[in-house]
Amino acid sequence: MAGNLRAQLVTHNRYWFKDSATGKGVYLFGHGITNLISQVQIDIIEHNRHYASFGANTLRLHLTQGALGAGAPWKQLPDGRYDLEQWNDIYWRRLKLFMDDCLRRRIYPFIQIWDEPVIERGSRRWQAHPFRPSNNVNTLQGLNDDPEGHGMKGFYDLRNEKLLHLQRSFVKRVLDYTAHYGICIYSICNEYDFGGKAPVNWQDYWIDYFRSYEQEHPSLPAPILFTNTAVKKYMDSGADRFPVLDWYYLGRDYRLKNFGRDGKDLVGTEPGVLARVVQQARSCYPHKILINSRPTSSPDRGRKDFSNEEEARRIAWCFFMSGSHLAGFRHLNTENMGDTRPWLRTDPECIECSDGLAVERVLKSVHEFLRLADPNLLDLVPESILDTEFPVLILTGSEEKIVYLPRGGTVKIDNLEQYAVIVRYDPLHPDRGLVPADGEEKRKGSLLAPGPETVYFLRKGKPVVPGNNF
Numbered sequence: 001m002a003g004n005l006r007a008q009l010v011t012h013n014r015y016w017f018k019d020s021a022t023g024k025g026v027y028l029f030g031h032g033i034t035n036l037i038s039q040v041q042i043d044i045i046e047h048n049r050h051y052a053s054f055g056a057n058t059l060r061l062h063l064t065q066g067a068l069g070a071g072a073p074w075k076q077l078p079d080g081r082y083d084l085e086q087w088n089d090i091y092w093r094r095l096k097l098f099m100d101d102c103l104r105r106r107i108y109p110f111i112q113i114w115d116e117p118v119i120e121r122g123s124r125r126w127q128a129h130p131f132r133p134s135n136n137v138n139t140l141q142g143l144n145d146d147p148e149g150h151g152m153k154g155f156y157d158l159r160n161e162k163l164l165h166l167q168r169s170f171v172k173r174v175l176d177y178t179a180h181y182g183i184c185i186y187s188i189c190n191e192y193d194f195g196g197k198a199p200v201n202w203q204d205y206w207i208d209y210f211r212s213y214e215q216e217h218p219s220l221p222a223p224i225l226f227t228n229t230a231v232k233k234y235m236d237s238g239a240d241r242f243p244v245l246d247w248y249y250l251g252r253d254y255r256l257k258n259f260g261r262d263g264k265d266l267v268g269t270e271p272g273v274l275a276r277v278v279q280q281a282r283s284c285y286p287h288k289i290l291i292n293s294r295p296t297s298s299p300d301r302g303r304k305d306f307s308n309e310e311e312a313r314r315i316a317w318c319f320f321m322s323g324s325h326l327a328g329f330r331h332l333n334t335e336n337m338g339d340t341r342p343w344l345r346t347d348p349e350c351i352e353c354s355d356g357l358a359v360e361r362v363l364k365s366v367h368e369f370l371r372l373a374d375p376n377l378l379d380l381v382p383e384s385i386l387d388t389e390f391p392v393l394i395l396t397g398s399e400e401k402i403v404y405l406p407r408g409g410t411v412k413i414d415n416l417e418q419y420a421v422i423v424r425y426d427p428l429h430p431d432r433g434l435v436p437a438d439g440e441e442k443r444k445g446s447l448l449a450p451g452p453e454t455v456y457f458l459r460k461g462k463p464v465v466p467g468n469n470f
Helices: 044-052 089-105 161-181 200-216 232-241 271-284 309-321 358-373
Strands: 009-011 017-019 024-026 058-062 074-076 082-087 108-115 185-190 225-227 244-246 289-292 324-326 381-385 392-396 400-405 410-412 419-425 434-436 446-448 454-460
Touching: 009 225, 044 089, 044 358, 082 089, 082 161, 089 108, 089 161, 108 161, 161 200, 185 200, 200 232, 225 244, 271 289, 271 309, 309 324, 309 358, 309 392, 309 400, 358 419, 358 434, 358 454
Parallel strands: 058 108, 108 185, 185 225, 244 289, 289 324
Antiparallel strands: 009 017, 017 024, 074 082, 381 392, 392 400, 400 454, 410 446, 419 434, 419 454
16 A cells, blocks of 8 residues: 555655655645544535645644544443444544545645643543543543543553553554555644643653554555654653654743733734744754644634734744744634534634634745745755844755745845846735846845835746746
8 A cells, every 4th residue: 555655754854844755845834623533514525625725735633632422533332421442433434534635635634642631621621531431431440530620640640551551542543544644743642741740751652652653564655753742841851752843832932822812912923033933942952843733823713822814924934934834823623513614714702803714815825935936945944134124034055045024125145146036926915926026126136125025036047938937
């Protein structure tokens, strides 16, 4: 089966992934319903088609968040309890359908297996969780059964062999259904920290498990890529063994969310701040590919860590230009069984939301540029000029250069005359495409943006001929 795969995601260097089937560099930026598999009322094909039509090529996918009832991985019995030794075929058919469709569309899923918030207190969390002893027939010991309580820290106890057996069975089945595609990045657990008290050895156990699975399946098309929650204590412990680093939270110096409400703007989304927090994350782990699984909420969510469309676009472009991938923004996960297309609606509490398609426009802003310019990502290295009135973010390679001027202004380019192609791109209006820079924009070795938020693409070599991408 591995020989028939058309896409295999591998690491190329500390900045970029590569699709080994095509040899092309891959920048991951996507969005979607994070508990898609368990939301059985949502059409997976239509969901993926929708986001892919705007260029999305990844999706942050929770496998256990909201995975209850008909959407649980485990079989629910007539009395409402689960048998954790039996599988719910509906869930696993949906996961296979999802993987097949992602492969066809070249979507590379960011899969989070466990979810610590699910074992926190709450009527749709630990109270309803299939692993809470009263909710299953498997007579699990060592787990809190209080419906007003939580599942920590018993859920992380490696001495509880029966619990560990059930956890292993689930993870093995997930890998059996997904690893042979070679297109996934796995997160062992979302928000695994328990206030910094969760045991490091539970994380280490799953790192060992992934590696053992890889060794036991030598026909896998690509090495298994995985990470864990980016709480610094746990990343420091396992970073040497994580192929990828999810840095969405490495402490307050790295956090973009201010947990405002009612349309408040975020603190810290200025281009200089965004570029510097990526640099800080890379300084901690300089040889790792960086991916941010959810820097802020979707502009269409309007709750908690609010972001508007302009800020979301700035985050996306600054992350790309800093060489950090983006799995998505925090999405409004549907809980209404009649809400079959939640990507086309806004949160009812949202004060300044758009028409529900803000993230889609942000996705297109970045991906349309990548489609039109088709840069050699594997050769590009991020640079920045931040301590000026008009900050500049640059990706530079031996033959190409991408320049992002988030506030317009001017930037000096060494040996500007050696670039045969100099085209301009408007991130706010991607349908305008790539436009040749005119003489007014190329003055004395500098590029002068005609307006705010401008992107330039430069390529050496012979001048282009009419009819190509430019």
